[in-house]
Amino acid sequence: MIHAALHWSSDNSGDLSLWSFAVDHAAWLYNRIPQRQNGITPLEMITSTKSDHRDLLRSHVWGCPVYVLEPTLQDGKKLPKWNRRARMGQFLGFSRQYSSTVAMVRNLHTGYVSSQYHVVFDDNFQTVFSDGKSSEELDKICNQLFVESRDCYAEEEYDEDGVLVYKPPPLDEVWLSEPERRERKQELEKQRERTRRRQDDLNAKEIKRRMEKSKSPLPDLVESDDDSDSDSLSSDPVIESGGEIVDNDDSYWRDHPINDRDDPELPTFEQIDSPTKSPEEAPSTSPEEANTELGRSVDGKSRRLRNLVSLGDKQVPAEVRRAYYSRKVSRKRMSYKKRIADRRRKADALMLQAEIEVPTVEALMACPLSKFIHFAANDCGYSGSRYDLIANWVHPLFLKAKTEASKEDNPSWKQAMSGPFKEEYWKAAIKEIETLESMDVWEVVDRTDDMNVIDSIWAFKLKRFPDGMVKKFKARFCARGDQQLEGIDYFETYAPVVQWTTVRLMLILEILLQLKSKQGDVAAAFVHGKLEDHETVHIEMPLGFRQKGKVLKLKKTLYGLRQSPRAFWKYLTEAMVAVGMKVSKLDPCLFVSDRVTAVAFVDDILFWSVDEAYINELGAKLRKQGLLLEEEGDAAGYLGVEMTKTEEGLIEMKQTGLIDRVLEALGLDTKYATNKWTPSEGKPLTRDEKGELPQGSFSYSSVVGMLLYLAGHTRPDIAYAVNSCARYMFNPRLSHEQALKRIGRYLKATRDKGLILNPSGKLKVDAYPDADFAGLYGYESNTDPACAKSRSGFLITVSDCPMVWVSKLQTETALSTMEAEINALAHCCRELFPVIDIVEEIGETVGLETKDMTSMHVSVHEDNAGALILAETLPPQFTPRSKHYAIKTVWFREEIHKRGIKLLKIDTVEQLGDIFTKGLPRATFEYLRKKIMGW
16 A cells, blocks of 8 residues: 555545455465465465466556456447547455456545456556655655565675675566566576586686696694684585585586586595506505594594695685585575475375365354354345355355365366366366267268368366365267368258246146146257268377377267257257157147156256156157157256255246346445335436447446346336336446346345246137337437337237337337337237237147137227228228328238237226336335235
8 A cells, every 4th residue: 555655645545434445355376475484375274276376477566557348349330430449447355256366446536446358457657646645654654664574585695705606596587577587597597507617616726726736735633723714614525535526416526527527536535646656655554544644633624624724824815715605505505496396396295185074054153254254245235144154155155165266167078188187188088088989970081182170179168066076087088060061061050949928837837737848858859969970070089098180070969060059959849749649839848748748958858748757758758769868857947047846836937146146236235325215216217319428337238138038038017117227238338337237126125926826727829919109209319310219019818918018119100109009019919929829729739629719909099099990991991191101900800800819908008018118116116016926
């Protein structure tokens, strides 16, 4: 914080209220920095996983200025030429909510702290102003911090002549960038060369000096006194009997000629003293005398060292002192390296032997930290009990500590085959290849020049239990479909999936007829599909199993191919037909028979029947056809939608998980977020081009996407509000963000609610179309053509249960209320007629009466009588105001009479489609919601 305050004196960058972020960032760094005692980090200790320390490469200076890309550009859109591309903020550490690489940035204008993805850091504070002034007290603090808080384990050492004799070892490569690695390598080479030259010079001088002194007859050896200068050198013998200087650092002397054993040894002092004596003339020496002469004297001092230092005036030359000191430093360096290596080995052994026990709920409840956790959670908006907090929130985090800390559960081939689980991944790869070969997926052929051979790739996955323990190792052999060529490797790629209209209809029939349901999943689904005769696909052989000059010619589809979904759908259809199922004419993923009805969404299949034994029998037949079908229980959840049965036998469809994600993205997952009881205001949402720019605290398009999925499956009550916000996805304003947050506040108040299917006893189809004529006029700018557009909204129910609902702005401009109603009626009929057909088809299959069951309700405002007459009367009674759109009414008027559909006038209060056309008051909204959703 002091550093940021010194370098950035404006924008309140040194605010003391930011101290908690500074402490959090300091803890983040501490957990990732190796400890001096054992060389491992606290994070390595708690996760039992060795780190590569790459997290520290992306660390930044706390409090430095950052530049956040405008949300419009983040979404891939464009901005006007002179609009700013980024805004400045302050870096306050890394996010705990998202990935650890996401930065927390403070908005300089509002003070709001949010997680940002597209950020550029100014670690050197070069883009902000600093007056360079600091108080005397601040200078004192900085000086004291430099003295007391500096972490320095070694400094450069120089001798008396100023020659560098020791330099601390450089940082490991993992801490450096690529330019720094190159610079480090060059510096090391220069340092080795300097050291080698210095050692050569010192050795040459020392040998020359001893040779020159040895030319004169040696004087009588004189015992040196205990207090002589030799005492300071006695503990470090440096000259062997052969005249060789000892060096413990082999790296410096490895290539030196003095270490070559074939070279002749230098003469000893005795040989130099008597060069002409023959072996016979050499004085005889007893073993005792030899030991005394070549070993140590009575006082324990080295005789060879005493001989050396007794020469001359006992003053060691400067060159020798430097040589001695260099040797001593070398020994210190080797000792340091050995000590660090020993510590690292002990730390690795400690990590391998450590058995980190995951604490139980009871242990966490009893620990002193429990009260603090509860206090902190209450401060963040938690209102439950302490036990629920520990059991549901804190305890799972402890259980998944190892899983969250490890980023190696989805390795590449190289990582998998060189990592700690290489044997397990190799066995998984062998199993995958054996499975594919047993299914006759390919044949091995010779490679030719005219082949379009696409690459293959391995996808590995380490699956874990919730507590982080290893569950299984999985390997998937895939093809690179992005390298396929249309017209050569593939032709058609379209593959249908079941419509949610069909799924809701089957759920309604499940309640009416008390049907049994089961859910199944097809294992290795895409491998079942066969390639067309005119499709030829060649891929590289899998890594680890390749043969030179060979490739694989596929007979069946693999994961990754463009045509794999279509091929599997065709295979599934053939299998269903082979066991007696018929494909629906209206939904290609609906299969019916006299006993079982099934729907398929790719490899997820739902079955319904009056008897569970019929479903089991069908599953057994499908397995005989080669379909690897696995049972997953009843239809309790399908494609992210929870389907629970109430005590009354009804089905409630909810998406609480998706609602939680929406609230988390909007920042409304705290107790301070207030609730709303309607998802939209009474006035419509306009373009608001001159309004305030968005804050960008969340991804607008991402939240809209989640809300569209929610509104289209289980929450028709927010359909109008979400569609209004979705119109401005590419250029949102602050008002649009506030509208999204209003929807989020409404969802927070109704989080545990969903769509309750409570069918009436009779199978019938009803439609409730409605229109809001020029609903934006007077609110939107007069220059915007959208201000004159009307909105269509309708609801189609089966046995009084919602089946289809739509809220949409009309594409053409209606000139009257009657025309707007006719447009909505035409749109509703386009959805209604297929619903009638599929209800009749399934109703006949399950034995229900479906004749004369359909009626249509039309809400009429002002000139509703004209709309009823225009839609029902044959021949049509056109007027000058209606003849320009009369052609649109011809087709659905004929269908209405042919199908026997009744058009009935309905009171505005009972018009269920009204909730999809405009924002309603709370009382009206809750009344219609009760009739539609059951709560």
